[in-house]
Amino acid sequence: MPQIQVFALQPASPEIADCARWRAEAFSHVLERTAQAEQDSLEAFISDQSDQVALVASRDGIPAGTCLLVRSEPEPVHPVSPWLAGLYVVPSHRRHGIGQALVSAIEEQARQRGHRRLYLYTHHAAAYYRRLGWTATDQVDWKGSPTTLMVRDLTP
Numbered sequence: 001m002p003q004i005q006v007f008a009l010q011p012a013s014p015e016i017a018d019c020a021r022w023r024a025e026a027f028s029h030v031l032e033r034t035a036q037a038e039q040d041s042l043e044a045f046i047s048d049q050s051d052q053v054a055l056v057a058s059r060d061g062i063p064a065g066t067c068l069l070v071r072s073e074p075e076p077v078h079p080v081s082p083w084l085a086g087l088y089v090v091p092s093h094r095r096h097g098i099g100q101a102l103v104s105a106i107e108e109q110a111r112q113r114g115h116r117r118l119y120l121y122t123h124h125a126a127a128y129y130r131r132l133g134w135t136a137t138d139q140v141d142w143k144g145s146p147t148t149l150m151v152r153d154l155t156p
Helices: 016-026 035-046 098-112 126-131
Strands: 004-008 053-059 062-070 083-089 117-122 135-142 145-153
Touching (some): 004 098, 016 035, 016 062, 053 098, 062 098, 098 117, 126 145
Parallel strands (some): 083 117
Antiparallel strands (some): 004 053, 062 083, 117 145, 135 145
């Protein structure tokens, strides 16, 4: 059985470059920056983990996915906080529990910081998040794409 580990990125973590490349490729329609610019942004983000965190998951010691807990989304339509953002799992590691492990870890990070609710936007994965206990609360058009606002109550 594959071993999945989830941990917070720290300054100078060797996985930062992988996470930045994944994010730049997967979210280019939102981020609109190169992998190097995303790496610089991620390094700055990691330097302040008081109310935000970047997580990476590894499968059998190989970086396999990433996710963020952020204070706000770029151009949010809804004035709520905090957000689960940027869930990404490397295609060859999908369907092995990596995404679920990252989502659970972000939920726990939010709980530890005293949050009672967590939000996310998704274009195509509402059914996936519903299976993980999230609830769709609104449907909006965001940058020309139908987008679902989802919420997760964080009971202790």
